Amino acid sequence: MASPGKSAAVKAPEPPAELVRESLVLNNRSLGWITNAIAGVCEKPMPMWWWPAFIVSVGGMLTMFSLIAYLVSTGVGVWGLNHPAAWAWDITNFVFWIGIGHAGTLISAVLFLLRQKWRTSVNRAAEAMTIFAVACAGIFPVFHTGRVWFALLPGYLFPAPNANEIWPQFRSPLLWDVFAVSTYGTVSLLFWYVGLIPDLATLRDRSKGVMRRFFYGLFSLGWTGSNRHWSNYEKAYLLLAGLSTPLVLSVHSIVSFDFAVSVIPGWHTTIFPPYFVAGAIFSGFGMVLTLLIPLRSLFKLEDIVTLRHVDLMCKVLLATGSIVGYAYGMEFFIAWYGGSPYELYAFKNRAFGPYWWSYWAMISCNVISPHFFWFKKLRTSVVFVWIVSIFVNIGMWFERFVIIVTSLHRDYLPSSWGYFTPSWVDIMTFVGSFGLFMTLFLLFIRFLPVIAISEVKGVTPQADPHHPLGGAKGHH
Amino acid sequence: MVLHRDGSVDDGRFANNGWLQEMPDSITKVTWDNVVMMSQKTAKSLGLPTKRSGKIPEDLSPAEAADAKDGQYDQPVVKITVGGRSVEGPVWIQPGLADGTVALALGYGRRIVGRVGRGVGFDAYSLFQSTSRHITAGKVEKVFRKHRLAVTQEHGLMEGRPVIREAHLEEFKAHPKFAQNMDLEAHFPGYVPYKEETDGRNAEKRPQNIYEHPYDQNPETASKVHQWGMVIDLQTCVGCSACVVACQSENNIPIVGKDQVARGREMHWMRIDRYYSHNPEVDVNAELAAEDPQMAIQPMFCQHCEAAPCESVCPVNATVHDEEGINGMAYNRCIGTRYCANNCPYKVRRFNWFDFNKRESDYGAAQDQHLVNTGNLYKGPLGVNRNTEPEWEIIKLVKNPDVSVRMRGVMEKCTLCVQRVQQGKIAQKVKAGNSGDVAVPDGAIKTACQQACPADAIVFGNMLDAHSEVVKAKASPRNYSVLGFLDTRPRVTYLARVRNPNPVILDLEKRKTPDSQRDYERFRHESPFQEHSHGHDASHQSATQAGKGAV
Amino acid sequence: MSDIFPRWTNKIPLMVGVAAAVVLPTVIAGITYYFTPKYTRVGYQPKQPVAFSHAIHSDQLGIDCRYCHSDVDKSWFSNIPASETCMRCHSIVAKDSPKLSLVRESYSSGKPIPWVQIHKTPDYVYFNHSVHVNRGISCVKCHGEIQKMDEVYHAKPLSMGFCLECHREPEKHIRPNDLVTKLDWNGEFDGKKAVHDWKVQPGQSCSTCHR
Known part of the structure; x- marks a missing residue:
């Protein structure tokens, strides 16, 4: 502060130039533009390709439902399972779908706590993907049981007081799964829904038809955008993010316990929890990219889901893929170092036994493909990234298949060694689960904002009142 | 050409007996068919592929060549002609069969027989002529088609794993406890000899476990009156499979039909495992040695582990350990997640993939020699139910009323004939009345398999009864548990086999140690006839080199 | 902001929460009580073809249970005893009573009495x-x-x-x-x-x- 006596003003030093970050929304889009671009997806009529895609997906979904009905009415034998491989595609599909779900929760919750602003363009779609993946996943453990009607009855898997004075067995990892997956599904749904509320309100306020206004109004729970509402929202969001974060790690660890807790060679290793969690995030990000890359092009959202976002997600793929590759190597090393001939045989069998083709598919898709992402050029080439993301998911399906089937079909006693071949019911049920997933996702695109409008707007420079472009000053 | 009476259907009189048709042959483990057995060399000379790929791997021993390819036995068919008559049949590589000899079982391929037997197998009787009868000369030609066989065991080698433990008589005399000195439980320093003076549970080496055994944690849960145990004497077991069928009849185990057996879904609670072993080092002519393998058999069924891996993973408590050591199964509680079957290291659990008891099986009456697969099991509620069959009342009478008949979706396994155990205990308690004389005397309870065994190889009884047969058997130095290093503590243990072949038929200079023992030594680089030091030292020698006065 | 919903709808979440807190335990308690054998089986009293009274035979006359339930x-x-067991007394006692006509018929014809289990x-x-x-x-x-x-x-x-x-x-x-x-x-x-x-x-x- 200049002293009153001095006549010359003291020049305050210039603040340093602001660090230029790559913008999260390209082309200096205004807040209004963002809202229009995203809300427009569900307000305008769906593009031509949506209807055939929806019909095909619904067809797949109905196929799956009818095959499930066939399974429940006739018996688990319609699948290709036998002795010794009593689990194969059913649990592979379960772990596959549940693993995919973890990416959404990581993006929504973990990256939120880590204050990664780039998550805002992808979290809505990723979290939707999680919920639909959990829905697909939940079907498999329920219907793979031999007597589903008892499995769902309270008292068997769900603890309830009963006249038999018997409780479920809490030492079993399958029961932990019941709690883990149901908790995960519930919390994810809540988190996704809470995040949706401001966007639903936006849609409500823009909507023209009576039906739309009613439903968006109903589900936006009377949101007014007042300070109090925003304050409550932020608190709820933070709480749910905090609740979801440990779930990212715990749920797939518990799923890995389905195997790690057993005695079978190839299953009984302590590396499974971190290995599975890393693999889940790996496959989940793969699926997010598979869904978002076409989505951004088809709905002209490239300015919001930018190449930077794709680049960052590829880096996550690289990191988690490396962890998965490390885990493969470490499993093998410990099998050799530990000296158990049974364990060592299990790994030799994976690579050179009757299922060698699935093992090498897994290795090439999971270990080799992420390492293309050391190169920025490849990380930002969307076509290449999309193709690799497909391979990542194929590889991760094979990983679960390899773990389950190669360990089961040849374990301790050579007399019980067998071979598993999937039946058409196995295959079509799995294909049908994609039908269910895509049906739900297509409906999501149709009716709900695929990107978190309020959150993206919140990370643009315009949203910052102290920014030259922000607050009431900046407008296009 | 040898035409022999079959081990299950005999000369054909039992061809309509489903149990016997589905009983795996003692050596080949083939069900529902008879096979043209020949040695690998004979097959090669006929130009037959021994694997589905059509190529005969040069370095494959007959035992390895006899394995399934990708889980299936799609065998090439040959035509055998004797004296103008011919029969077609699928080829079976039988290790150990003399070269130039072909064997086919009689009793199959009947055309005029009940619904079960019609069209099963190939009729060898046309070759059975009054002038030549059982042993004759014939011609074998290839026929260009394949026949799928339903075989219960796909892999016939022990892979160096000491599942069946054998030694020569002299080796046994020098090291009576050799069977307890094998596999990982002998090798690691953490394994300590079990206290033999306690309640009679397995009296061999056991690992020091950081987890307390359930019976030690809660001693009041274990019955002080009965603790059931069983011993199988591998010395006397001949592999006849009478126990398998006895168990099936006692426990209402359904037959599943040829198609389901081919898919690996047979329901037998007991199986007789048959392993070949050969030692290529034995002779300069390795091929010759490989063609003279030794065979070992082992009945395998639920081992009733005290620390059962199946029990801790069942989410609904359907399989629990009772107070007397039997691992029991409550079918009405089971929801069929099959985790228990996956976690069983012995793979003895059987799942009801379909309503095998309620629905008619997949086979249908055939007009000619070929079984017709109706796929009835796959039709589910749209298929044919057994209770619509005219013989339904008789079928019901076949069932043992003391054992549940299981529906689809539940897991089952050997229960040590718990219904007989309960009946024995009840009879004793009724007799005891208001006294404490509730211990069942030894021999009063016989499990079905024990009752049927012609060689008395199975001994079952109360391990708390110091004078019982089972305690005496478990005290034998030959007593060992399969996969004992897993610390499952099975109640079912085995007595290792001791071979004492006549030197006239076997060159004792080169093949004294049984081949499976040599296989074990070759794979694991250690020998039970040598003391294992605590801690791994690199100088493990095989018994062939250990003439150095090793203990 | 247009008023799509009337003001009272603001209370809906609260009402749902209270209803769940009240209804759910009630339903569980109801199921636990009504759907277990304690309710479904206890009190089952079917009409038997013959009005046999345990009070008379067991209590009043002091016949031991095992006289009839011999095994x-x-x-x-x-x-359940064969009609012959009944007739041991009822060939003399109340031998013409109409209440026992089914027993006599059963004894002479050999057809068992259709007791309801x-x-x-x-x-x-x-x-x-x-x-x-x-x-x-x-x-x-x-x-x-x-x-x-x-x-x-x-x-x-x-x-x-x-x-x-x-x-x-x-x-x-x-x-x-x-x-x-x-x-x-x-x-x-x-x-x-x-x-x-x-x-x-x-x-x-x-x-x-x-x-």
């Missing part, structure tokens, strides 16, 4: 009468006070929990062996000593009854 201490099944465990439960009756468990423990019943009704739930209550604490339910059929006995008995001396170890694991 209860020998087999798993407690048999009241106590039946499911097929997957293997219950054995003889071991209970011979080891100090009285009929009243599971069948209630039969001696007071004119028409027999299902007195106890006979659910698995009911069986476990006794199997877990046999000393509370055991009595001297010779008093098993003395249905109105109410005396003192040292159950713990009996359990110890007789080595009563009723199984609590599944294979006790399920096989």
